[in-house]
Amino acid sequence: MKHIVERMQLTDITAAARLHCLAFPDSRSTKLGKPYVRKMFRWFITQQPVLSLVARTDGEISGYVVGAVGGYGRKLFRYAFFEVLLGLLIHPGLWFQSETFLLWRSYLKGLFPQKTSNTAQFGDEPVLVRAALAGIGVDPGQQRQGIGSLLVAAFEKSAKELGVGQLTLSVDKDNASARRLYDRHGWFVDNENKEANTVHYMKVID
Numbered sequence: 001m002k003h004i005v006e007r008m009q010l011t012d013i014t015a016a017a018r019l020h021c022l023a024f025p026d027s028r029s030t031k032l033g034k035p036y037v038r039k040m041f042r043w044f045i046t047q048q049p050v051l052s053l054v055a056r057t058d059g060e061i062s063g064y065v066v067g068a069v070g071g072y073g074r075k076l077f078r079y080a081f082f083e084v085l086l087g088l089l090i091h092p093g094l095w096f097q098s099e100t101f102l103l104w105r106s107y108l109k110g111l112f113p114q115k116t117s118n119t120a121q122f123g124d125e126p127v128l129v130r131a132a133l134a135g136i137g138v139d140p141g142q143q144r145q146g147i148g149s150l151l152v153a154a155f156e157k158s159a160k161e162l163g164v165g166q167l168t169l170s171v172d173k174d175n176a177s178a179r180r181l182y183d184r185h186g187w188f189v190d191n192e193n194k195e196a197n198t199v200h201y202m203k204v205i206d
């Protein structure tokens, strides 16, 4: 089977959203529903086109990766505010989840613009532009064929072409397959969020 990785297009949104819901059945974004997930991809494609990629296997989407220079959570939340509300209305169970506190805290923060820094500087070193890998997913029926690895490598290449010097991401601490993928690509853990049970990875690209 032939896998290729290329920029995600607006016409890919429906297929990418379907794949996201399959790859992340229990995630908050999936629970908010397809309208939210489609809007989420629209934001990445229009705002971060260079860091929005899909893998195609024999022409069909088999995976995606999206990322952003600077913060994306709050911007995305404001952009998809209507779809978030719709999701909460359609799935009232979301209001009573165990992580409700974290959820509302992040939603409320999302109402306000965030002062994020896109750069980091260490001593006299040149300024580094930072980007986050916000999400990666491979069709569950096509995992373990190297598609995730192709996506990470292509993402790093695109980021480098954008002038990014430092990549970051957060992943559930227990997500062993994703963590192995990042480890294999030379990412390292620089922080842990015990409250959210996530780890923060970083990679400097040169």
Ligand SMILES: CC(C)(COP(=O)(O)OP(=O)(O)OC[C@H]1O[C@@H](n2cnc3c(N)ncnc32)[C@H](O)[C@@H]1OP(=O)(O)O)[C@@H](O)C(=O)NCCC(=O)NCCS
Residues within 6 Å of the ligand: 023, 024, 135, 136, 137, 138, 139, 142, 143, 144, 145, 146, 147, 148, 149, 150, 170, 171, 172, 175, 177, 178, 180, 181
């Ligand atoms: C994490 C994820 C993106 C990895 O995608 P993937 O396409 O399965 O990744 P790869 O195929 O490149 O690598 C996965 C494994 O397959 C193995 N593999 C790669 N090519 C292979 C091949 N041709 N034959 C058999 N195994 C292969 C790799 O060695 C790796 O093994 P390991 O995990 O034991 O080290 C995928 O599991 C996924 O979508 N998970 C759900 C969503 C998720 O958790 N995303 C990350 C959140 S931050």
